[in-house]
Amino acid sequence: MRGSLWLDLIRRTRERLSEPLLWFPFPALIAFGLVIVLRGQLLSGFNHRLGTQADVVHLMATPLDNTGIWISVYQDKDQLVVVTDDHSRFSWPLGTRDMKDLKPFIAYLNKRTEATAFKTTLALETEKNRTRAVLAVDQKLKYIHIRPILFALVEAKISNYGFETRMVR
């Protein structure tokens, strides 16, 4: 019985596939997928701001042309979450005063600055904005939450940093 059902299913599928179904939406779905991926909606690598929950302050400021080391900071329950532009993720307790919690983040910053310095040296370029840390800080956070990050930047010998703002028109 099961075999005859299976054969019947195959026969019907063969019949269906023998005729072109122009309306069938597969080509359109492929096109849709390509467009979406190429526009950077699903592939978040195109846009580092996607996937983070940081809602930055609305303020007119100097236009941000080169993001450098982009760091998004927001709160998730009792953890402070830091997500970078290459989607590295770090977290530590919200009110931490222990620098040990920040060690992986500091190591990451050191690695990033070294890599950037190496690249700029090889390319014979001098652009300080490449090693600038841009902090996209969520509006719900307080200054006490950001201070450890500033200490981490100092530890990583990053002297230039800034706060990202959303430009209001």
Place this chain on the structure above:
Amino acid sequence: MTVLTILQSKILRMKKRLSSNVWYLPIIVLALMLLMTFLSTALRGISTPGSFGIVEAEFPVITEDRVVSAAETWAQPRETINNNAALVILSRDRFYFGQLGAFGKELSAVHNKFQIPHVDGAPDLPRLALDLAKWQAEAHASRSLIFVPTEDIPMPIVIQCFAALKKMGLFDQVILGGGLL
């Protein structure tokens, strides 16, 4: 042949024409791609709106004993931070400002510090700008300013006050301090 017959014939022909119309696959795909591009652009516009700016800040960089030329370092020496540097503290209810030395040595003394209460809970930045300008001229304070918010100040206020202090034009160097209090 009556008019009705002609009309019926025309309707019949039109029906036939419309019923035999076959949609060409590439046209469907192309049209859908255009539609999806439009929708995708709209979605992108909603998800990542507007343009972004930056309120720039920096940590003071000190050199070692050896002389470092401007070509060797990013941070070109502009100002030296000493006891004459201005210090602005932002607390929950007011600004305090004065020279750095006044807060470092004689914290309880009131003659060398100034305060500006917030108005309806919001920092009174216009008055701070006016008072800082007057004070800077009288006290011959240096053109470096250290801004220290207390721990419980929300970050949007910190960023806005910091940006406002930079925009005032009274100071060449505005530094966000963290560990003085």
